[in-house]
Each structure stands twice: as structure tokens, then as C-alpha cells.
Amino acid sequence: MADKTLICKDCGKEFIFTEGEQEFYKEKGFDNEPKRCLECRRERKQQKNRDRNY
Template sequence: MVYADKTLTCKDCGATFVFTQGEQEFYASKGLMNEPSRCPDCRRARRAAQNGSSYSNSGPREMYEVTCDSCGRVARVPFQPKGNRPVYCSDCYRQQRESRSSGYGY
């Protein structure tokens, strides 16, 4: 398909911007069907705002101290254990995952 530069209008700031032939080819190669609705500056600002505030609404994550069911060391985990499943420190958890995956031929 042959592409030609298009002039589009940003839905955030109302400025016009060019959706270049190269950008259109890139979008097509990634399977993207819709044209960009924001200018590059507004896209950049939106992306920065999303990346900078991904955890700002929820605050810091609460951590819980537990005793590792494998080695007995104290570990901090981001969930409150319910007691019905074993809880491991990060080293033992990694070993458990590796031993499980090696048993399946991975």
C-alpha cells in the first residue's frame, strides 16, 4: 500500500500535526488500525503522566512479615497470608519455581 502524509488535528490541544508516511507504515506493520488522535507533544505528556502516576492513587504497598516455610528466615511479602498455603522468601520461592518447571520438561 502507498501512504501519503496526512494532516490531523489533536483531540487534546486542537493543534494540527502531520501523520507521516513513515509513521503510517510503522502503524500498519504493528497492525494498528486507528490513526493517532493526539499530537506527538500531547502523546508524550499523556504517557509521562500515566507512567509517573501508576501507583500514586493507591499509595505505598503494604508489606507483611512472615516466616519462610522452607528455610525459616523472615521474609516480607506484598500479601497477607491466609495460612492455607506455604509462603516462601524470595530465594526459596525462586527455587520452588525452578524445581517445578524442570519437572515438566521446560
């Protein structure tokens, strides 16, 4: 397995899906690669948390 370059579906930036992250996803049984970069994943998570608090 090698690092993969993916494109974030929210911001359009390239990000690296490292070999270590791929192993983690495989161990957890995740079938799909991430669709968002780390920054967009964090922002989305914060937005969901803000929405829950209202």
C-alpha cells in the same frame, strides 16, 4: 500513501501523520490513526507513569 494532516484531540493543533509513521502503524497492525500530537502523547505517557508511582 501520502502524509496526512490530523487534528490533536487534546490541544487542537494540526500535526502531520507521515507516510513513514503510517507504514509503521500498518506493520504493527494498528487500525486507528493517532488522535494526539507527539507532544500530547508524551505528556499523557508521563502522566500515566506519574499516576502509577503513587
